[in-house]
Amino acid sequence: MGNQFVAVDIGQTAIRAVEARVARGKAPEIRAVHEEALPDGAVRSGEVVEPTTVASALKKMWSAAKFKSRDVVLGMGDQKVVARDLVMPKASRKEVIGLLPLRVQELIPMPVAEAVLDFYPIAETAPTDEGPMVRGLLIAAYNDAVTNNVQAIRRAGLNTLAVDFVPFALHRSIGNKGQGVCAVVDIGAATTNVLVSRDGIPDFVRIIPAGSDDVTRALANQLEIPRDQAEELKIAQGLHPEIVPPNDAKSAGIIVEVTRELMTSIINTLRYYSSTHDGVRVDSLVLTGNGARLRGLPATLAHSTGISLVAPEPFADVKMPKSLTGLGVSDALRFSTAFGLTMGGAA
Ligand SMILES: Nc1ncnc2c1ncn2[C@@H]1O[C@H](COP(=O)(O)OP(=O)(O)OP(=O)(O)O)[C@@H](O)[C@H]1O
Ligand SMILES: [Mg+2]
Known part of the structure; x- marks a missing residue:
């Protein structure tokens, strides 16, 4: 027995999908892996804005990858989701979910009536006059964004099993499952997702509304060049313009300045985590997302935080067919989310 489904991660620049067969208590058995690039403007900050474009990319993907299942486990992330620390009474999952709309309005930017709410318990905490309490993470997604993404899936003739x-x-596929405090930082085009886990349990989530596309946009705007050229310049130079002739001081300055802002947000987020969690130090950092490929970024981040980098290994905990053994380092950066979606037991 087992369920077969396709895990789908809809990003701003591409859709990444992984077909897996999952049986309770066993590692997901991967069947096929595929990426389909998206044109500019089809998806923004985690929300599908051009459903027809996304649906046709999905159809193309299904035929190119020869996915057999039409059931989808959809990842929601980016800026259409917020995560907050929350303490709730210790109760059944059903009771806690039922209580959420009554308690969380002041924590989230959208009206509760327009949000999909979930609670991820972390640990029991000091009791109050309500009795035993549990500390955890509140997850709230904009209803509209979830609906739009699910509709794009439906338009492609597919069925959303779970969101x-x-x-x-990301935590399931590449977070540290053992001892210690580990931060996973996914640098995408528009968004940087941060998840810190302690002794293998997610402890903190932040979604930073900035990503690698900010660098491309700054280059295109300030140098008045087309996006494609700005993208090439960014990829070629990174934070090491001196090794790439022609040495353009202006573009180098822009790349360094915008990347530094992003790195400062990441560093401040990790500091905030420590200061609100008994001063614990993050002892390992796993970077994913194509934004983490910027030349010099990983080393600079490791140097400024003093945290050691660990390479993502999303393929370690799944069964892979021989045909996919060639997946390498850059695939690990791109597909970590989709692989993690196969491991949720959501289907
Ligand atoms: N070799 C590279 N060096 C530097 N940056 C790169 C490289 N390859 C891709 N990028 C940048 O990575 C970003 C895209 O990252 P990724 O594919 O992880 O985002 P996404 O999943 O599509 O978007 P999001 O997660 O924000 O919705 C783009 O801004 C792109 O310019
Ligand atoms: Mg992404």
Whole structure:
């Protein structure tokens, strides 16, 4: 027995999908892996804005990858989801979910009536006059965004089995499952997802509304060049313009400045985590997302935080067919979310 489904991660620049067969208590058995690039403007900050474009990319993907299942586990993330720390009474999952709309309005930017709410318990905490309490993470997604993404799936003739939260997927595929405090940071085009786990349990989530596309946009705007050229310049130079002739001081300055802002947000987020969690130090950092490929970024981040980098290994905990053994380092950066979506037991 087992369920077969396709895990789908809809990003701003591409859709990544992994077909898996999952049986309770066993590692997911991967069947096929595929990426389909999206044109600019089809998806923004985690929300599908051009459903027809996304649906046709999905159809193309299904035929190119020869996916057999039409059932989808959809990842929701980016800026259409917020995560907050929350303490709730210790009760059944059903009771806690039922209480959420009454308690969380002041924590989230959208009206509760327009949100899909979920609670991820972490640990029991000091009792109050309500009795035993549990500390955890509140996850709230904009209803509209979930609906739009699910509609794009439906338009492609596919069926959404479950919706899962991208940072948890990242944790399952590449977070530290053992001892210690580990931060997973996924640098995408528009968004940077941060998840910190302690002794293998997610402890903290932040979604930073900035990503690698900010660098491309700054280059295109300030140098008045087309996006494609800005993208090439960014990829070629990174934070090491001196090794790439022609040495353009202006573009180098822009790349360094915008990347530094992003890195400062990441560093401040990790500091905030420590200061609100008994001063614990993050002892390992796993970077994913294509934004983490910027030349010099991983080393600079490791140097400024003093945290050691660990390479993502999303393929370690799944069964892979021989045909996919060639997946390498850059595939690990791109597919970590989709692999993690196969591990949720959501289907
Ligand atoms: N070799 C590279 N060096 C530097 N940056 C790169 C490289 N390859 C891709 N990028 C950048 O990575 C970003 C895309 O990252 P990724 O594919 O992880 O995002 P996404 O999943 O599509 O978007 P999001 O997660 O924000 O919705 C783009 O801004 C792109 O310019
Ligand atoms: Mg992404």
